[in-house]
Amino acid sequence: MNVAPTPDIGKLVKSTRKALDLTLEQLAERSGVSRSMLSAIERGTANPTFSIVWALAQSLGLDLATLEGTSRQDEPIEHVHHYSIPMRRSADGRCELFMLSPVRTVLPVEWHHLVMKPEGCLESKAHAAGTFEHLTCLSGALSVSVDGKSVHAQAGDTLRYRADKPHRIDNTAGEETRALLLVAQPDQYRTKTTTV
Structure with missing residues (x-):
């Protein structure tokens, strides 16, 4: 597995949210993460837990590996244990x-x-x-x-x-x-x- 540089989660969440035309309130409803927490993540003042990162990845249609800073694009089969x-x-x-x-x-x-x-x-x-x-x-x-x-x-x-x-x-x-x-x-x- 190739390891990519750790991404700026806040910037990635904000840019993806805007690309999907979602407000903070809509993303909060969609992900189950509070608006205040989302705002703090986007500003870079909060370090989200794994469960929050997973919820955001699912809600925004992102590969969890993208948010974790890893890449599995070279693998022909993804094995999820x-x-x-x-x-x-x-x-x-x-x-x-x-x-x-x-x-x-x-x-x-x-x-x-x-x-x-x-x-x-x-x-x-x-x-x-x-x-x-x-x-x-x-x-x-x-x-x-x-x-x-x-x-x-x-x-x-x-x-x-x-x-x-x-x-x-x-x-x-x-x-x-x-x-x-x-x-x-x-x-x-x-x-x-x-x-x-």
Whole structure:
């Protein structure tokens, strides 16, 4: 692997944000990083943690290696080990969501491997307008609730639903449930808006 000079993360984040016509507020909503932290990173007065760097890389469509100062462009195959796959846990600690999407993707699509312990629940606030989720149950059973309606799915079933409203996924099996979650984001992030 070739090692490139460590980049100026603040300048790179700011230039990419402006190239995508995103305000600080929009990037904060998109990445989950606070506006004040984003502002400090862009000014060079804050040193972001790895999780923040990863969130920014994903939100801006940048290769994580670009932000870390490494390059894998000469490699014909990228091997991502299981322990390197970004993961977050649900509020109840019973669900794990593994990010399978390549961090360098510029497509408005993310895909995840969802692992739910018995009685696990993954609650989400409304995503940006126009966002849809496609959830395929691989094993066990689950239900999706949106707008007061709940639909159950068994292994092999797929549920498609609007994710621009509060929604939740529940493990309805008495055992571990696994699913593949695809999040189709709206193209509105690419539209022209006023920048900061």
